[in-house]
Amino acid sequence: MNHPYWIAYRTLVGKEVRRFSRIWVQTILPSAVTTALYFAIFGRLIGDRIGPMDGYAYIDFIVPGLILMGVITNAYANAVSSFYQAKFGHFVEELLVSPMPDWVVLAGYVSGAVARGLAVGAAVTAVALVFTEVHLYSLGVSLGILVLTAVLFGLAGFINAIYANSFDDISIIPTFVLTPLTYLGGVFYSIDLLGSPWRELSLGNPVLYMINAFRYGLLGVTDIPLWIAFGVVIAFILVLGAVALTLLHRGVGIKT
Amino acid sequence: MTTALHIEGLRKTYPNGPEALRGVDLRVEAGDFFALLGPNGAGKSTAIGIVCSLVNKSGGRVSVFGHDLDRERAEVKRAIGLVPQEFNFNQFEPVEEILINQAGYYGVPRPQARERAERYLRQLDLWDKRRVMARQLSGGMKRRLMIARALVHRPRLLILDEPTAGVDIEIRRSMWHFMRALNREGVTIILTTHYLDEAETLCRNLGIINRGRVVEQAPVAEVLGRLHAEGFVLNLAEPLHAPPDLEDFEFHLADPYTLEVCVDRQHHLNALFVALDREGIQVRSMRNKQNRLEQLLLDLLSDGDAA
Numbered sequence: 001m002n003h004p005y006w007i008a009y010r011t012l013v014g015k016e017v018r019r020f021s022r023i024w025v026q027t028i029l030p031s032a033v034t035t036a037l038y039f040a041i042f043g044r045l046i047g048d049r050i051g052p053m054d055g056y057a058y059i060d061f062i063v064p065g066l067i068l069m070g071v072i073t074n075a076y077a078n079a080v081s082s083f084y085q086a087k088f089g090h091f092v093e094e095l096l097v098s099p100m101p102d103w104v105v106l107a108g109y110v111s112g113a114v115a116r117g118l119a120v121g122a123a124v125t126a127v128a129l130v131f132t133e134v135h136l137y138s139l140g141v142s143l144g145i146l147v148l149t150a151v152l153f154g155l156a157g158f159i160n161a162i163y164a165n166s167f168d169d170i171s172i173i174p175t176f177v178l179t180p181l182t183y184l185g186g187v188f189y190s191i192d193l194l195g196s197p198w199r200e201l202s203l204g205n206p207v208l209y210m211i212n213a214f215r216y217g218l219l220g221v222t223d224i225p226l227w228i229a230f231g232v233v234i235a236f237i238l239v240l241g242a243v244a245l246t247l248l249h250r251g252v253g254i255k256t
Numbered sequence: 257m258t259t260a261l262h263i264e265g266l267r268k269t270y271p272n273g274p275e276a277l278r279g280v281d282l283r284v285e286a287g288d289f290f291a292l293l294g295p296n297g298a299g300k301s302t303a304i305g306i307v308c309s310l311v312n313k314s315g316g317r318v319s320v321f322g323h324d325l326d327r328e329r330a331e332v333k334r335a336i337g338l339v340p341q342e343f344n345f346n347q348f349e350p351v352e353e354i355l356i357n358q359a360g361y362y363g364v365p366r367p368q369a370r371e372r373a374e375r376y377l378r379q380l381d382l383w384d385k386r387r388v389m390a391r392q393l394s395g396g397m398k399r400r401l402m403i404a405r406a407l408v409h410r411p412r413l414l415i416l417d418e419p420t421a422g423v424d425i426e427i428r429r430s431m432w433h434f435m436r437a438l439n440r441e442g443v444t445i446i447l448t449t450h451y452l453d454e455a456e457t458l459c460r461n462l463g464i465i466n467r468g469r470v471v472e473q474a475p476v477a478e479v480l481g482r483l484h485a486e487g488f489v490l491n492l493a494e495p496l497h498a499p500p501d502l503e504d505f506e507f508h509l510a511d512p513y514t515l516e517v518c519v520d521r522q523h524h525l526n527a528l529f530v531a532l533d534r535e536g537i538q539v540r541s542m543r544n545k546q547n548r549l550e551q552l553l554l555d556l557l558s559d560g561d562a563a
Binding site for chain 2: 012018085086093094097256
């Protein structure tokens, strides 16, 4: 295909992939190292004493959550840091002067975020294989929710970058919003263990739906019906996508 | 003749800020080498920013080669190449990659983008630096990189916002040569610069912006013809210890070897040399005291202030 927009999209995605690949020690390796520690401490040392959860050994139960945690944080980090750096260094102007439509710019950055999310997901899966056996119940559900989750957090990171005016602004959301949501989203436990009102409160956490859908994909068990989980993720993608496109069209944060 | 750029009633008011443009009207014909002049803060970069889709306008119309900016933005963007004032490329990317990516954003297929990148990097003496990270280039090389980048999609209108600021004389001259060659190939060029000798040497027409309005738009030659007087600095072969008798001319003996003379439009230089000869003064060399365009710009801007 030689349509100008397709070429522009491929160029932007290629640039994004080369960017995070060039600095893999900063972008891919940290998640693999952190996850190895989680598996060693929570999976092996503590997990052996916890006993089975939803019918699986504890270390097997936390595998889906830890893989998805890597995907979420890295998809977000890629979009927010890459687009903010482009703003900060003024090379976002290379895109603004070009005839690329806003949706191609957004698709390029989100695809870059998905690529990094999936690369980290693969790295974390490889680490998990060192510690335990990784099950695969449904390839379609697993891949589907992985990609949709990466798209969703790529969009969220992109919107964060649009509003960011300093490097502090791109670390506040990941530290104070994203990390708590992920840890409280059922990475390490089933929400059936929680009493009221914590169980009901947890249902307001969108990350819970993604982790449960992915856990279904790998283990075949979930606290949330699959269609609701996919519905929530797709609804968030549509809303955030519309917000990001509107902001780009108005030039918020990038044009005066 | 086709109009390359047509601006009508262009306005820009920054949020909680001043009115940067107060109804700019400007027309640049295809094939022209046009100077856009004015003091700092006059509105030149804002106007360029709007034309290049980097700044949102508050009112007015812009069209490029007949394409309206509001209705055919993609066509307008394809027609323009911009060399901005500030470095705006990723300093951590290799030089060649910056060009190939930029071509890609304009839909140029990668093999073709590589060929064009090579062509312009060679023409601008950057081919040896193609694999170097952009941050390692000197200031002059970075400016040339931005020119190469602005050309990879083959624009019909090239806008250069102070392209030679901070570069040495040799590079400046080679950039002049390059810009002239581009213009001869049919690329319309709009140049903003504070080096008025640059504008006088290169450009055929000029527009002067002051306080958000175009206060002058005319051929350079016509504008220069309006100069009432020109100042010259004469380097003398022998020292003068007393002011000479040059009754028809205003002059000032700056030092025994330097005589500054003002020649108004009623006199010719021949008359000055006759007077100098009569006084037995030998002139070794001569130069303009002030760039002619600079003198005129100052006159125009001071008229504007008075108004």
